[in-house]
Amino acid sequence: HQKNEKEVKYINIGCDKLIEENEKKFNAKNAGLVAIDPKTGQILTMVGSRDYFNFEAEGNFNIALARRQPGSAFKPFVYTALFQKGYAPETVVFAVFTEFNSSCLPDGSPSPESPADICYHPQNYDEKFRGPVSLREALAQSLNIPAVKVLYLAGVRDSLKVAERAGISTLTDPERYGLTLVLGGGEVRLLELTGGYGAFANDGLFSPATAILRVEDARGKVLEEYQDKKTQVIAPGIARIISSILSDNAARAPLLGPTSPLYFPDRPVAAKTGTTNDSRDAWVIGYTPNVVAGVWAGNNDNSPMEKKVAGLIAAPMWHAFMEEVLKDLPVEAF
Numbered sequence: 296h297q298k299n300e301k302e303v304k305y306i307n308i309g310c311d312k313l314i315e316e317n318e319k320k321f322n323a324k325n326a327g328l329v330a331i332d333p334k335t336g337q338i339l340t341m342v343g344s345r346d347y348f349n350f351e352a353e354g355n356f357n358i359a360l361a362r363r364q365p366g367s368a369f370k371p372f373v374y375t376a377l378f379q380k381g382y383a384p385e386t387v388v389f390a391v392f393t394e395f396n397s398s399c400l401p402d403g404s405p406s407p408e409s410p411a412d413i414c415y416h417p418q419n420y421d422e423k424f425r426g427p428v429s430l431r432e433a434l435a436q437s438l439n440i441p442a443v444k445v446l447y448l449a450g451v452r453d454s455l456k457v458a459e460r461a462g463i464s465t466l467t468d469p470e471r472y473g474l475t476l477v478l479g480g481g482e483v484r485l486l487e488l489t490g491g492y493g494a495f496a497n498d499g500l501f502s503p504a505t506a507i508l509r510v511e512d513a514r515g516k517v518l519e520e521y522q523d524k525k526t527q528v529i530a531p532g533i534a535r536i537i538s539s540i541l542s543d544n545a546a547r548a549p550l551l552g553p554t555s556p557l558y559f560p561d562r563p564v565a566a567k568t569g570t571t572n573d574s575r576d577a578w579v580i581g582y583t584p585n586v587v588a589g590v591w592a593g594n595n596d597n598s599p600m601e602k603k604v605a606g607l608i609a610a611p612m613w614h615a616f617m618e619e620v621l622k623d624l625p626v627e628a629f
Contacts, residue, residue, distance in 0.1 A: 333493030336502030368569025489589030499529035
């Protein structure tokens with residue numbers, strides 16, 4: 296969009312090599328990336344596929360606008376809804392075996408009059424039970440059992456309101472999701488999810504994503520022009536809590552280690568991974584106060600990856616992009 300092409304910076308971060316590695320290791324043939332300026336909503340980057348001209352891999356498809364399940368990348372919106380009700384990051388919940396369907400027995404088996412598949416007792420990613428954990432630890436380490444309890448306390452409809460205010464438009468059927476919502480039971484778009492995280496990056500202020508700055512006619516008359524349309528969708532204090540948790544490297548270290556691809560030693564960077572249970576989608580959404588970037592990895596035809604993997608298969612690409620972009624951006628604290 297810049298008149299002087301010399302002002303436009305093109306970045307080669309070796310994405311194709313990273314996708315090739317994902318294809319060999321995980322049968323993840325495609326990826327998409329979106330980056331947005333959270334202060335304006337202006338789209339900086341939108342790559343919808345590995346290679347538009349690769350028809351065999353369905354490359355001529357914009358995954359950034361497709362509806363995909365976000366896995367745990369949706370959790371921050373549910374935690375936001377709970378913090379709005381007065382809960383604190385230090386609030387303790389129990390990461391123990393829990394049967395959430397009252398029609399089933401506490402051990403997770405159906406009662407004699409209930410169908411066998413009605414019970415719902417999700418597991419943590421490593422199938423371990425940690426006992427009492429704080430909400431900070433639960434979100435930073437992406438623990439599933441506490442997350443479902445958070446949704447139970449926050450409420451499905453109130454959680455959906457948070458997401459809707461942050462620009463996520465696809466979650467329109469509350470009766471369908473139930474408690475699976477917090478684990479990514481509803482489909483979202485990479486573009487909208489990335490934009491929604493922009494509200495956390497900008498103290499709760501949300502700017503709708505826009506790709507067009509100005510439209511002129513042949514004489515140079517401006518027909519349309521970008522206008523800032525910020526709205527306060529999350530209280531600043533609560534947005535700061537989410538950013539504090541998602542950038543807390545010590546809190547997430549038990550899950551990812553102290554030097555994971557989500558960690559930047561020279562500045563605070565918030566990030567969240569997400570993976571669907573059937574290994575069809577892997578996500579990383581992360582941000583600083585001046586840029587938010589989201590990466591999706593998987594297959595455009597919705598075929599599963601070969602093995603269950605963490606969202607970290609998308610993390611090297613996300614990290615490479617952020618590392619290059621942050622070189623030109625000042626260090627800003629949340």
